[in-house]
Amino acid sequence: MLTKRRERLNHELREEVLAAARELFATDGYHNVTMRKIAERVRVAPGTIYHHFDDKSAILAAICMETFGKLDKRMEALVTDRSGNPLERLRRGGRMYVQFGLEHPQHYALTFAIGDAMPKHDSVMSAGLKTFENLRLCVRDCVDAGLTRMQDVEEIAQSLWATTHGVVMLFLGKPGFPFIEQSRLIESVLDIAIEGIRKKT
Amino acid sequence: MLTKRRERLNHELREEVLAAARELFATDGYHNVTMRKIAERVRVAPGTIYHHFDDKSAILAAICMETFGKLDKRMEALVTDRSGNPLERLRRGGRMYVQFGLEHPQHYALTFAIGDAMPKHDSVMSAGLKTFENLRLCVRDCVDAGLTRMQDVEEIAQSLWATTHGVVMLFLGKPGFPFIEQSRLIESVLDIAIEGIRKKT
DNA sequence: ACAATAATTGAACAGTGTTTAAATGTTGAC
């Protein structure tokens, strides 16, 4: 049987591992962090971690879930407030999405990194789906308000996702490139996308 | 001294390594391919490869350069032909760029993947820059023809790059996601982007 | 033929994520 005290201790160690890993991943990058480094920081044998996480990628998956939870919260707050032009709400949502990605490069990159570099976890993926659901809602408002050129909500939503995703990945993936000022590029991309779906009057 | 015959043999082995690696990387993914597997396929000791390549990533870098050379060729053919609407040429260029990325996921990912997952090689990066130069040219034509809402060539070019890049990365990074039909999403993104920069008449 | 040079080898090295048998802690029933 699992006593309350024991359960709490387990949970505490789990959190310590997560805290150590969160910090290390962010500074050194996932692939440069070893299980032994994490274990050392928590002052525990490497094997111990495997009683709290299935494997290394499960640690990152847990961290990503947290992070995407935060994104979801911010997103939902934006969507719930249904005042103002839906297209402008869409723009704000996109802006927030991009900024979030740039603020959490390691987490963002690893949920979207190409297959073999990083194992995929369904849990993280479904967390991302939840965020996308909010985007869908926002788009639906625009379509229903008759503000859009096209009618297919799914098509528009996925297109916008691809667009914002592209800005984030470009900044993260090519830090050495001579980009124009960051916020200007972001606004430009958002502007083009919004104008691209807006119905001409 | 290095005899002609010897130089040819060296070159041949180098090409054999590249051929083996090209195939293995494409099917199994960079991180699942070991130097020993490549060596075994070329029927050579693992150490031998290091007389022809600095390290594992140098092999991929060489392959990427080849690949991006092909992209450049296709791109240039498109840009050189200056007939027809420049905006439509831009659309065709974007379509080709996305298709190319999806046809060479491993290579595309290397040049754009986030730092720690894959090592960066300046040679590959500058190859990518050359492609971007073509995009810039295409955009300039549109601006000069007075077809665009905005005037800043660099701003438009970078925005369009981010957009097309986003489509590629989304497909590559989230293969399990219930996307709408691939070509439909691609056309939709391109359409939104083109309409987003087009001057209203 | 014989040094000099270049290419190849297979073993070794330092590191990785993960597994496992043994040791240690903790718990609940007697």
Next chain:
DNA sequence: GTCAACATTTAAACACTGTTCAATTATTGT
């Protein structure tokens, strides 16, 4: 308190990685 049952931790080992290196083999110029 005792003791068996269970949970947790540990250090050592495993199988694997990319890479290095002395020794071996092959090729070259004289």
